[in-house]
Amino acid sequence: MEISKEILKEMNRLRETGLSNMCAENSLFEIAKLTIEINRLKKEKNAVICAHVYQRPEIIAGVGDFSGDSYKLAKDAVNVKADKIIFCGVHFMAETAKILNPEKKVYIPDTEAGCSLSESISAADIKKLKKMHPGAPVATYINTSAKTKAESDVVVTSANAEKILTRLFEKHKKVIFVPDRYMGINLAKKLNKKIGKDIILWEGKCIVHEKFNAKLIREEKKRISGLLALAHSECPAEIIKEVDFMGGTGDMMRYIEKTQAAAYMLITECAMGEVAKMRFPSKNFVSMCRLCPYMKTITLEKVLETLRNPKKEQEVNVEEAVAVKAKKAIEKMFELAE
Numbered sequence: 001m002e003i004s005k006e007i008l009k010e011m012n013r014l015r016e017t018g019l020s021n022m023c024a025e026n027s028l029f030e031i032a033k034l035t036i037e038i039n040r041l042k043k044e045k046n047a048v049i050c051a052h053v054y055q056r057p058e059i060i061a062g063v064g065d066f067s068g069d070s071y072k073l074a075k076d077a078v079n080v081k082a083d084k085i086i087f088c089g090v091h092f093m094a095e096t097a098k099i100l101n102p103e104k105k106v107y108i109p110d111t112e113a114g115c116s117l118s119e120s121i122s123a124a125d126i127k128k129l130k131k132m133h134p135g136a137p138v139a140t141y142i143n144t145s146a147k148t149k150a151e152s153d154v155v156v157t158s159a160n161a162e163k164i165l166t167r168l169f170e171k172h173k174k175v176i177f178v179p180d181r182y183m184g185i186n187l188a189k190k191l192n193k194k195i196g197k198d199i200i201l202w203e204g205k206c207i208v209h210e211k212f213n214a215k216l217i218r219e220e221k222k223r224i225s226g227l228l229a230l231a232h233s234e235c236p237a238e239i240i241k242e243v244d245f246m247g248g249t250g251d252m253m254r255y256i257e258k259t260q261a262a263a264y265m266l267i268t269e270c271a272m273g274e275v276a277k278m279r280f281p282s283k284n285f286v287s288m289c290r291l292c293p294y295m296k297t298i299t300l301e302k303v304l305e306t307l308r309n310p311k312k313e314q315e316v317n318v319e320e321a322v323a324v325k326a327k328k329a330i331e332k333m334f335e336l337a338e
C-alpha cells in the first residue's frame with residue numbers, strides 16, 4: 001500500500017512527539033489519518049482542543065492545543081482565542097472552560113465523561129455544611145460541578161490546595177474542604193490541623209487513586225535501588241507514607257524534570273506515565289498506574305465526530321446565575337494561588 005506524502009509527514013511529526021515509543025507503526029498510520037483531519041477541521045471551524053494530562057497520548061500529542069492539569073487548563077481557558085473549545089477531559093473541566101468563556105461554544109466529545117469525586121457532592125450538600133459550620137469558608141476541589149462550585153468560597157486544585165488552605169487558616173480557625181477525603185487528610189497532616197475540628201471533610205473519593213497498594217510500592221523500592229515514587233495527592237495516606245513526593249500532575253512533572261533517579265514510579269492515572277515518557281525519553285519509568293474509565297471514554301474518532309457534527313447534548317452550558325457565582329470562586333483561586 002502506498003502512503004501519501006501528507007500522511008508520512010504527519011507520522012514524522014507524531015514520531016517527534018515521542019508517540020511512536022508507545023504504538024506500533026500501523027497504529028501510528030491510523031492515528032495520523034485522524035489527526036490530519038482533526039487539525040484541518042480545527043482551523044476551518046476556528047476551534048481549539050484542550051486536553052487534560054490523563055487523556056490518551058495521541059489526543060495530547062496529536063491534536064491538543066492546550067494540555068496540562070486542571071489548574072493549567074483553567075488558566076489556559078482564560079486566554080483562548082477561538083469560537084469553539086473541544087474539551088478532552090471530564091465534564092466538570094468542560095464546565096470550568098465554559099464558565100471562563102461564556103461567549104464561546106464548548107463541547108465534550110463524550111457525554112459519559114464524568115468523575116466519581118464530582119458526583120460525590122452537590123450544591124445542597126455544601127449549603128448543609130455551611131449551616132452546620134457557620135462562618136467557615138468552603139474550599140472546593142476543582143473536581144466538582146459548576147453548581148457545587150457556585151456555593152463555595154474558593155476553588156482549589158491539587159497544585160494549590162496547600163497554599164490556599166494556608167491562607168484561609170490565617171483568617172479562620174475552621175475551614176471546610178470538599179469533596180476529596182484523602183486529599184483532605186493529606187492536607188490536614190501537612191498543615192497540622194485536626195480533622196473534624198479545624199478542617200471539615202467530605203466522603204468523596206477518586207476511584208482511580210483510592211486503590212493503590214502500599215506493599216507493592218515497598219517491594220518495588222526494594223527491587224530497584226534509586227527508584228523515586230511519586231503519588232498524586234488524591235491517594236490515601238498509607239500510600240503517601242511510602243512515596244518520595246506527593247502533588248498534582250503538574251508538580252509531579254516538574255519534580256521529574258528537576259531530579260535524576262534510577263527510575264520513577266508514578267502512582268496516578270496511566271496517561272501521566274505515558275506523557276512523562278514522551279517528555280523525558282532518557283528517563284526510566286516503572287509502571288504502577290490505573291486507568292480512569294471516565295477520561296478514557298474520549299477517543300480521536302469521537303473528537304473528529306464532534307468537530308464534524310457536534311450534537312446538541314455535547315454542548316456544555318452553565319446557567320448564567322450559577323456561572324457568575326462559580327466564576328467568583330474560580331477567580332478567588334487565581335487570586336489566592338498567585
Ligand code: SF4
Pocket residue numbers: 054090114115116117118143206207208209269292293294295
Ligand atoms: S482520575 Fe479520579 S478524579 Fe480524575 S476524573 Fe477520573 S475519577 Fe475523577
